[in-house]
Amino acid sequence: MVLVLILAALIAFIVLSTTRLKLHPFLALLAAAFIAGFAYQVPAGEIVKTITAGFGSILGYIGIVIVLGTIIGVILERSGAAITMAETVIKLLGERFPTLTMSIIGYLVSIPVFCDSGYVILNSLKNALAARMRVSTVAMSVALATGLYATHTFVPPTPGPIAAAGNLGLDASLGLVIAVGLVVALVTAFAGMWWANRFIGREVQLEDDGLPHQPDQDFAALRASYGKLPSAFQAFAPIFVPILLICLGSIAAFPSKPLGSGLFFATLGFLGTPVVALLVGLALACTLLKSADKRKEFHDHVAEGILSAAPILLITGAGGAFGAVLKVTPLGDYLGSTLSALGIGLFMPFVVAAALKTAQGSTTVALVTTSALVAPLLGQLGLDSEMGRVLTVMAIGAGAMTVSHANDSFFWVVTQFSRMPVSLAYRAQTLATLIQGIAGMLATWLLSLVLL
Template structure:
């Protein structure tokens, strides 16, 4: 029990130090990682090594994606493309349900794309829609993040659900996992959107560190902005830097299916390369360059890149510090203690849910929670009465629901959402972390109801 109390105390330290003491999140997270290392009695010589490995590991995965996505966002905003995107979406889907629009976009995009990358890619569209519809950027950020998060934890070909299905012997039943996953993910996406709606009319100035885009600054005059940009880009020009990378990542995921639908020749090699988020975003950056107009395009491009790097730097540092904190927690006895304690409860589908939720909250990674819990639960399925094909599928869903409960300071996605949206840390816990708690519980409720019908 003491191990859990230390984790609670560390989270309280991060929240209080960033809100009351005004300590920068980068330093607060590094301090929390250091304190955790000593509190959990890791060897003193390993604490700093674990922190630096965690810092570098998370940036190796998401760092370049953040930088490229930020640069593309700057170009989209400063070329007027963001206004075109917002007006196109509004023309197609209307203004009545702004959070629903972003939730659906996130739900679809995150089926083949990691939620972190998806949020970075779609951030500029989210800001433009929030500004054009005159609604809270916090509400729109949570709607997008929860839409992305829903399919990320339930629907293959995302690695976590695929690995969980494999560990539970469902390699030949991925179609069924996808079908049930889409249904459960839809429930959690709706739950996240409804929570996001609580913030629609709230004053962003009290919730944000600063406006995340010039489009969201006070008293923005869109007519004046139009005049400044001159002729706005076409819808294709505006959307291509976002949706071409998404399409490439989708094709890369399809190419990697065990059935090899594109074969294993040159086409497979090309799609496997371009389907990686970094390569796909480089293509997006090339397409964004077509938005540069007028004299001195090289200087414009240089200025936009410099501005993007300046904006990306604090996001990178805070995300890396979150990775350091998560890495220290992973190296402690906490995850093993939680897994052993909860796996002994024997409460049907709620056991894998609780184990995954405890592991997710303790170490931050949904993928690790999915993989670890599924491996731990696999030998226990017969004892739990879940040894049928549908029982295994619902076990994957229960683990997925747990693996989204909850996203907080040791999760890179928490910091991507927080920093790209410029939320205060206290706001992020109230908006984003609480949203993931509601999503996880809603997902588990849906899985339990399905089990009453299908098992």
């Protein structure tokens, strides 16, 4: 019982230090790792060794993937590729299904682009479509936000799910994480769209920001600001080619050797390595550079990507250090035997992630921290197989989107850019993320009945 109380105190420390004391999550997780080492009576000489080894091991492989994915996202964001993606979806679906169109646009754009940035980029497009289709701006805002949120939480190369996969030992199975993540994310995107449709015919008084509201002109100006937009192939290739390579590499590595074992197998195995696949994606993203001095433009985008990735790398590494300390304590055996007797399986990581997300606001911190906590317990929970680990990432992801409210930066991005009163944002956006999280967990549980 003392072991569990120490763990509860550690979680409370992480939450309080990041919310009330405004301590950066990197320092909060690092401090929690030291506190855990002393509280669980790990030999003093082993604490620092364990922390540094845990920090280095998680970043040794996943770190490069996070940086490359972030740089690709920056290039796509700055080149107008997100606008091209959106316009391609509109051409395919037409304007008959407004919220479906916005959900799919968000679902696709947030694979390479952070959900906060994606919402800012696509806000004018969303307003223009809402005015043109004569539907509620609130419905379109929620559909876009939940579509973005879905892939942001479940699908690599977004940093959160990559870090969770690394903590759970899925470095070599990222293709499987992507494949399952795309399915679960689609379920949650449709769940968000379903909730958004509740507002589609409602007349809602939005807050006045003092500026004339001309959505069509806003979008036209935004589109023009990017100059000549990239083609659909140029826009989609830097993210979907790496995903395809990673998935093919995972298929080639199956024990049954479905793609043979010769040169083709070796080539796919190399190109399907996430680092190499994302380098291919980065090369394709370079076709989007359009200034006169492409080398300087590329350098600036890389520098911006590295700056954006740095906090995520530190949080991920600190989460790995925290998890490494927990692994050398008797906590895993005790909690595992207790939880396995309860038979809650996948619901345990979901509940922990949801509690962390709701308390401290960051989806990435919830994914990193929960995966570090759960890693030592997989055997006792009956999830210590490749698919069990993949589904654990999905369960943590479902919890890490439950719920987005006032302590989450994404909540304020959606609220401010859509001009929703906060009370309405709680009913529309926060409840949508609750429904998404529950839908994601149910989808994960149903998949576990078939795949485990």
